[in-house]
Amino acid sequence: MxxxxxxxxxxxxxxxxxxxxxxxxxxxxxxxxxxxxxxxxxxxxxxxxxxxxxxxxxxxxxxxxxxxxxxxxxxxxxxxxxxxxxxxxxxxxxxxxxxxxxxxxxxxxxxxxxxxxxxxxxxxxxxxxxxxxxxxxxxxxxxxxxxxxxxxxxxxxxxxxxxxxxxxxxxxxxxxxxxxxxxxxxxxxxxxxxxxxxxxxxxxxxxxxxxxxxxxxxxxxxxxxxxFKHVSNEYINLMTNNAKKFIQKWGFNSTYSSMIRFEIINLIDSPQLEPIRVLEVGCACGATLLEIKNQYPNAELYGIELNASEANIAGKFANVEAEDVEMKLSYPESFFDYMIFADVLQHLHNPWQVVENVKKYLKPNGKLLISLPNVMHYSVLRELLDGKWTYRDAGILDRRHLRFFTRQEMLKMLEDAGYTKIEIGATNLPVNEIDAKLISDLAALTDYARFEEETKAYQYLFRVHNLQEYNRIEQLLKSINEFHSIEAIDELADLIVSNDSLFTHTRNEIFNYPDCQNLFNMIAISMYNKKLYDYVLPLLQDSLSVNEQDDDTLYNIGYVLYQSGEFEIARSYLKKIRDKDEHVMSMIGTTHP
Known part of the structure; x- marks a missing residue:
């Protein structure tokens, strides 16, 4: 040759x-x-x-x-x-x-x-x-x-x-x-x-x-x-053999390890140019993270991947760690906007504990993006009825899966972990006439109203909101509004200074209460007493926007400015008070040139 x-x-x-x-x-x-x-x-x-x-x-x-x-x-x-x-x-x-x-x-x-x-x-x-x-x-x-x-x-x-x-x-x-x-x-x-x-x-x-x-x-x-069109059998054998050669060389399957999970990326609901911090658990070679970067150019990318060869590839463009998500992670708390579990939870020994533990790493109103295969899918039911419970190298009955979930069990896992806002979707495969009849026949044997819908869902998709702090803010505001609880005011003050988004959220929520002006003033006083001065004036300005002639708010703003040495500005607020006592007059007099 x-x-x-x-x-x-x-x-x-x-x-x-x-x-x-x-x-x-x-x-x-x-x-x-x-x-x-x-x-x-x-x-x-x-x-x-x-x-x-x-x-x-x-x-x-x-x-x-x-x-x-x-x-x-x-x-x-x-x-x-x-x-x-x-x-x-x-x-x-x-x-x-x-x-x-x-x-x-x-x-x-x-x-x-x-x-x-x-x-x-x-x-x-x-x-x-x-x-x-x-x-x-x-x-x-x-x-x-x-x-x-x-x-x-x-x-x-x-x-x-x-x-x-x-x-x-x-x-x-x-x-x-x-x-x-x-x-x-x-x-x-x-x-x-x-x-x-x-x-x-x-x-x-x-x-x-x-x-x-x-x-x-x-x-x-x-x-x-x-x-290759004229040698289709040879082509299939060639693909199979070369796929094995690739795995032998690289230590991972090229097809599976480079999948882009568009269905997961579509769950991200941030503005395109917003800086977001994303962690993908089991990121493989990072194809999904890379596509997130294409769509969200200001995203910070993080990954967890135990396969060293895959982690090496993903590490070229993301911050990738070889960590066990079932153990304590090395990231700061309240760090991520999104944590992705794309067909990962079913591989874990204790996924129930994981979804509870990772809440601490999510920012307030951060989100888990999860996909899980549905063991109730009609293809699994057919195999069970045919006596063919066969573990495979891929699919719902993947031999590597440790846990299997129906829709109800998926939701229960998330709800038991304390998540209160759970959005759910599904991906479906085409159903042929034979399978449609199987689903219909089985549905006739059960009173479960969602049976047909759930047996057609191949995979469930979840967008799970971390609303713990937000739910607690709502509870505290109700307690302050109804009972003027000093303990609730102090707890709220400590909570909302931990994160700027919580402070913004709280200010927006207060406007929904009929007595919002009083709420703004009570929380501002608590902030002042705790020497959290940067938060006081924004709250009082919010109060003043409700009623710019409210004497209590005018006094509080004037007093805070007076104590900080801003005498002229303080005087401009104090003079607007209609019923001025001696203390007010004293502060106004002090501010004269």
Whole structure:
């Protein structure tokens, strides 16, 4: 076996070396190369073709072209090794790995290069498309190549706001800086003939400290899997074997450990630009945290992950600790706006204790975002009825699960932990006719009104509010309002100075009481007696906004200002008091120049 290198084009150093592998499928190759010629700026690229022993006329057609550099193998070297052959002879300072079953579009390479060179820490970039894995696909409706180009033309306008950081890029079109390849080396040929080499390369780039960008301002067409469509069984076996190879190399499953939990991210209800502090328990490689950063650019990211390899990847962009959430955590109390438990609680020995313990790490009105599989799902019930209680490596009956929950038990766990505001949603799978009949038949055997609804829920989603302090504030305000309890006033004062948001919340709540002016004054006096002077005047100003002629409020403001040496300002309030006693007159007199 060997290779023949032909037609090395002598030219000045191009910006980009485009490397394409071919193995038959000549029509795809023609469309791809013709689109490059049409939609790529001349003299900014070179095309390197590695043919893996095509037998359909591809080699003859390639040799007729005068603008290609060719390597003609007399054997099928596979994708990783073939790409490496092309990289080794490439002249460009950027390397583009491009499948031959793609059609590139207007501005495609210019946009990708703009993103790649926008920062020194960008290692590789990729486009969106109509057919690819790992969230690079967008909905399309075009029916022809011409329609596709019109569709792409409207999208392909360079826009940094449409660049997103990702953990992985799919290798159908990946533009990589030469300096990155020089640091991390060539593609790993253990993944020959192909699949998972792009996962591996993505993680190696991130591990080196570079970022990967998905450029949603660049669309190209991808026919998708053209070289494997005629060997589907071989393709499945190849995917399975290479997935095992990846796990052996990295110590984690690429698919599961890089999932983006959009259903969890959608539960975040903060304004987009608000600074939020987020902890994900069991963050794996941090794909969900990274997407949170895309959507909430001012977010601080934290993670807990026991797998050292995964934690190393996530640690490149988040503060990741190898902690046991069932033990005391090292974070300050009242620290997080959100704590994420995405399919985690069912793996714990005592999830009931965990959801109670973590309250202390949530800010007042912080939230737990939780997903849990529903053991009452119809698929589980069917297996039970068929006598097939089978533990698997994934799904509701995952062999790693220690606990199993229905909706009622999930809610009970949260309510017993002291949470009073629990929002709940669900994700459902399609139900076929056979399963629909099973659900209906079983529903007829029970009086439980929610049976059909709950058996269709595959997974429950919870947004759980940490309202302990807020509930206590409400109780204290009622006690102060009804009984003028000095103890309640003192406790409230101590509580609301612990957090600015509690103070703001309390001030807003007081306005809801008919005797709010009196409440403001009583709490302000308590603050003054405790020497918490920064809180006194805001409360009194709130009181004055209710009735600016209230003598008690005017006196209190005047007295506080008088005691702090602000005599002239104090005088302006004291003079407004209608019924002035000797003490008031004395303070007014003292303030005369």
């Amino acid at each position: 060997g290779q023949t290198q032909l037609k090395v084009i002598n030219q000045s150093k191009p910006i980009t070396s485009i490397i394409i592998l071919t193995h038959n499928q000549i029509e795809y190759t023609k469309l791809c190369i013709e689109s490059i010629r049409k939609y790529t700026e001349k003299d900014t690229y070179e095309i390197i073709i590695i043919d893996n022993n095509s037998t359909d006329g591809t080699k003859d057609w390639l040799q007729e072209q005068d603008d290609l550099q060719l390597i003609l193998n007399d054997y099928n070297a596979g994708f990783p090794a073939g790409c490496n052959q092309g990289i080794e002879i490439a002249n460009g300072d950027n390397i583009l790995l491009l499948n031959n079953d793609t059609i590139v579009t207007e501005n495609w390479l210019t946009n990708l290069r703009t993103a790649l060179t926008s920062s020194n820490d960008i290692g590789a970039v990729g486009p969106i498309t109509n057919s690819a894995s790992y969230y690079q696909t967008i909905p399309t409706s075009y029916k022809s190549i011409a329609d596709m180009h019109n569709f792409a033309s409207s999208l392909n306008v360079s826009n940094p706001a449409k660049w997103e950081c990702r953990l992985k890029l799919i290798g159908f079109c990946m533009l990589i800086k030469r300096e990155v390849i020089d640091k991390i080396g060539l593609l790993d040929e253990r993944f020959t003939p192909g699949n998972y080499e792009d996962d591996d390369y993505s993680f190696r780039i991130v591990q080196e400290g570079y970022k990967l960008l998905l450029c949603k301002d660049t669309f190209i067409h991808h026919f998708g899997g053209a070289s």
